[in-house]
Amino acid sequence: MHPSNGELRSYIDHELKEAPAAALRSHLESCQPCQHTYEMLSEASRNTQIQIGHLSPTSPAPGWRQARVHFNAFASQKEKMTMFDRMFTRRNRPIWVAAGLILALVIAISVPQVRVIANSFLGIFRIQQITVVPVDDSTLPQQLGSSSQLESLMTKDMQYQKTGEIHQVSSTAEAEKEAGISVRLPSNATGDPQLMVMPSGTATLVVDQKQLQALLNEIGRTDIKIPAGVDGAKIVLQVPTAISAEYGDCKTAKSIHHDPDAGGFAPMGSCTTLVQLTSPTVQTPPGIDIQQIGVAYLQILGMSRQEAESFAANIDWASTFVLPIPRSDVDYTAVQVDGVSGTLIQQKVDRPGDNRYMLMWVKEGILYALTGPGTRSDALTFGNSLK
């Protein structure tokens, strides 16, 4: 019986046990076709080794001790990230800048039409609901995450301001005072939560007409022209102070400071976190056609014009935050939670024990985000028990 390609390949790598290897060796001595296949597979293996060998580093990996120190700083940053920081991580930044960019550039489309926004001198949109749109990372404008124009925009024209650093408080009353909201907690959780205050932040983008046009050109959207009249217009995203209630085995920052030679490190574990804050707002200059902003935003995220117009027609853009979610990493679904409609996002995992979720909803002007290990049922049980 002739060996399969898999067996031959395993033989080439000395991965067959002794007896089958000996049998295969004996077979090759008398079977010309199999000998030929063996030589073809050997050559393919050698060539691949040479080619992938080009990717090898020319100098050794960073030493583990130095890396361990870096890990402490890395872990500390991860632990301390405010909701504001998370929204503007390197990974999410292109999506957020695309949103800011669209808000700015569609001024060019809508100013000639002049659509008056009711009830406000400035257009101020407070988020009242969340709708998810799946995003395929590979269809985003390829240069958006790394263009020199974007880097310049992020560093010079988009300003970030935080009002303080994340810190712990010892009571719900203290948390409520700092956040200016009534803090709701789950009635069925075991143990007291650790309460953290995440201070408010503001991101302001001042439109630089020339730079934005250069960025649009760079990402291939030369069809959109920004007129000079919008130069200097200001767009402001405000994220109010948020309260985070942590349940379970959440680590504090002080346990991260570790000397790798001395030993002693924080335990590993899992944590359920409920974040609540007054819904963020977006301020834009007057005369903005929100629906057109939405259509352009969705196109930047990868939809065709037709898909974008169809999707956009079903959204109240003045009050809805359209959350882009990378399609390769997560599943999402609309759910009923806490008496309102919410969005459940679940991480795609290889094993059931790795389940993680994020559940987001807006109720009476407060945005809630619940994350933790577990299933849809765990998420909804927790979310529905808030008092």
Place this chain on the structure above:
Amino acid sequence: MAVTIKAVKNPAKQAAAEDAEKQVAPFDEAFQQHWSRVWEILFRLVGDRDEAEDLALEVFWRLYQKPPADNHNLPGWLYRVATRLGYNALRSRKRRQQYEQQAMVPELNGIGPENPSQLVEQAEARRRVRTVLQQMKQRPAQILVLRHSGLSYTEIAAAVGISPGSIGSLLARAEKEFAERYQALER
């Protein structure tokens, strides 16, 4: 030697402190034992030392946050997370620009051949290899990189989540696909 890392489930402070003492050495041991290999796998995929380090720190962060239930498969778990993160980074829009720009950087730092045309050839070879890996589906690309990073079939199987007996045929198929795509780029 199997490294035992246990997730702490009891939220009580005392129990957490006791478990912390038991877990300290294993995490450090895992970090020391596997750091270089995880970094090298990531470097092969992304081609940038700093990016590889960031991703490697992320791999160990995930280990720190939630260790795998099956401790005996710790290397496999680490390599799986590493190749998934590295493959995603490779496929992102950023990699398409940066590796073309940064492929020259190590050589410009004085490492590598002095012959400029060799430098260009090597950079072009790296570009092609990463382009091909980018075009392939994740699992065959993972298997190729892991095998040619020196992992055994048992280690690859643990990383990819299949039986060691399947690796030979998947590897043969992946190498065939790699060769065809590579030749297509050379035309």
